[in-house]
């Protein structure tokens with residue numbers, strides 16, 4: 162099809178432009194931060210202006226929004242969910258719990274740095290971040306997508322060994338398929 | 343209400359010689375009783391005195407006394423009085439009677455206590471695992487379980503992110519060149 166570099170670049174620009182304006186979000190709302198999702202999505206802040214909408218299942222979603230702490234139990238599910246999502250896919254870590262453990266830093270079953278286990282494209286800090294911050298995070302993600310820099314999925318594929326080793330460190334009993342997308 | 347409370351205390355202490363009543367204000371009646379008599383007293387309270395509702399079973403770890411304390415919290419809809427029944431269990435051999443034939447929901451509380459404190463309930467029919475999945479450490483709610491040390495050992499920690507934490511004003515100042523008020527300067531590291 163297209164193999165010269167210039168036309169590939171043009172296609173990329175158009176593709177990225179289209180992608181950034183249609184972000185289907187799978188909100189993984191286990192942490193307390195999930196309560197900020199409804200106001201972000203509804204009329205007051207209206208994330209749909211930016212093309213951000215909720216998706217029903219992982220296979221239909223582009224963005225995995227992880228709102229807060231993940232226990233080892235939920236981390237398993239998140240890994241399955243992430244691996245079921247189809248390219249292009251992005252991860253947003255939402256709240257300080259995903260960054261450094263937040264106020265759950267000394268909890269016996271929550272992980273402390275999400276980017277050790279999944280490739281995070283954008284972090285939104287705050288405990289919990291307000292809808293303005295969430296929208297800023299989405300705007301940042303759009304910027305990265307347009308620039309072609311939101312390549313977490315590629316990073317994950319290329320460094321699967323590293324991610325898997327980290328995941329298995331905290332999930333001692335691994336009852337999931339090794340590679341499932 | 344005070345009359346009814348006195349009545350309850352009188353009836354229970356008459357029937358259960360080992361029950362000790364602890365004084366409390368309000369609509370609360372409070373007993374301490376040896377652990378062997380727990381099913382008997384709960385049966386009695388439920389069937390004879392109308393305490394139909396089991397609100398909660400809670401557990402306290404008395405590490406210094408080498409004991410666990412179990413508290414059964416009951417509520418009567420007709421009298422609008424709550425009854426607390428306390429009992430102590432040995433910490434080295436923590437075994438307790440199962441009471442889920444009295445209230446079915448006790449099953450859930452007992453499973454949780456079994457998982458979080460490691461107290462065995464004789465005759466409890468339920469899978470070992472409750473909330474914690476594939477848990478391999480000691481029961482996490484015991485006071486001699488050091489959660490901080492366990493978390494540091496088990497989960498990778500982003501050290502710098504905590505120790506270099508900046509006052510948010512400092513971050514804003516560096517981004518926007520905004521002048522910091524004097525009082526805020528002493529917080530920025």
Ligand code: SF4
Pocket residue numbers: 192193194228229230255256257258259263264265287288289290
């Ligand atoms: S960052 Fe704060 S609001 Fe978000 S999950 Fe953690 S504790 Fe809850």
